[in-house]
Every structure is written in C-alpha cells, then in structure tokens.
Amino acid sequence: RKEVEQDPGPFNVPEGATVAFNCTYSNSASQSFFWYRQDCRKEPKLLMSVYSSGNEDGRFTAQLNRASQYISLLIRDSKLSDSATYLCVVRGGSNYKLTFGKGTLLTVNP
C-alpha cells in the first residue's frame, strides 16, 4: 500500500465549479499534513497546511480526519489560475521527511 494515496484524476472543470481532492495516508504516526501545488515543470509550493479542526483560506478549505487517516481539499469558485497539480503531503512526528502523493492534475476550463 502506498504511504499517501490520492485521486488519480485528472479533473477537468469549468470556471466557477467546486472541486474536491481526496487523500489517504497509511502511517498513523504522521503529524503534519499539507497540500502543495505544482505548476507544470515548476517546483512544488506550499498551498496550505491542514489542521484537525479544518482550515480555510479564501476559496480553499482543507480538512483532516485522523481516525480515518483522510485529508481533503475543497476549491470553491475555481479560477483558470487554479489549474495545476495538487499534491497531498504528509510528515511524521520527529520525522522531517515529506512523503508525497502522486498528485492530481486539475484543469479549469473557460
């Protein structure tokens, strides 16, 4: 079983749509959770950290369910500029290593 599994995608949505990304992780000792965004042929960039209480940043909402070892990202009112690959990333407790999912490609169409 992969350490971090994501929806394989790709997702193609019209502008203004709401899109949800799902992710599960296998290591119950994982402590920190993130969504990264990666544009084509660019480096991954931190989009947002994910907290147990859930957190929101503008149009983006992230949720964490530790019991189910499940992480989600919701993008509302999607924009053309949201087109990118979204990476689910997990880090262990005393472990600084980031463990990545394969990513889900999102294309927002006009």
Add this chain to the structure above:
Amino acid sequence: EAGVTQFPSHSVIEKGQTVTLRCDPISGHDNLYWYRRVMGKEIKFLLHFVKESKQDESGMPNNRFLAERTGGTYSTLKVQPAELEDSGVYFCASSQEVGTGYEQYFGPGTRLTVT
C-alpha cells in the same frame, strides 16, 4: 530574498557518465533536503543535511549517488555512473529549522535524462 536555486536546470547524459547537480539553499537555512521524482511516480525523499552533516540518507537509491555539503552552504549530488532509471527531476529544498511551522522551500529542480 533569493529562493532555492539549482544548477543545471536540465542535463542530458549517456548511461555510464557522471553528472553533478548543485543546490544553493536559501541563505541562513541550515536544513537542506534532496528529493527526486521519476517518471510516473511520486516525489520521494533522498536525504537531509543539517549544516554539513548528513542526518538521514535513507532515501538514497544506491551507492552510485553521493551527496555532499562542504561548509554547510551549497550541496552537490553526484551520480556516478548514471543508469537509465536515474532519469527524473531532482529537487532540492531548504528550511530554517525542522518541525511544525517550518516550511520546506523547493528549488525549481534539475531535469536529468540518461540515454
């Protein structure tokens, strides 16, 4: 503030040759990481430096890979001899500290093609 820089951006070499990748972390960042993404796979951790010391090299694929960080500033990753399966994108990242609240900032990557 300058970000993480990597050189070269692309490298095409033949099987059996040697390639050296360089990473310059953000100034003042003691922690430096190497990651790699091979075609069709997820980004995977290779190793972690704190200053000039290797803290964890558990992700290094085999002894054809050698990473150094002399003086605790920039780092190099040498592949010798290169094999076809080494092709991929090599990312370097740096962080000020480790742990919660300290983001790892990634460089643009070096795209390595072994033919």
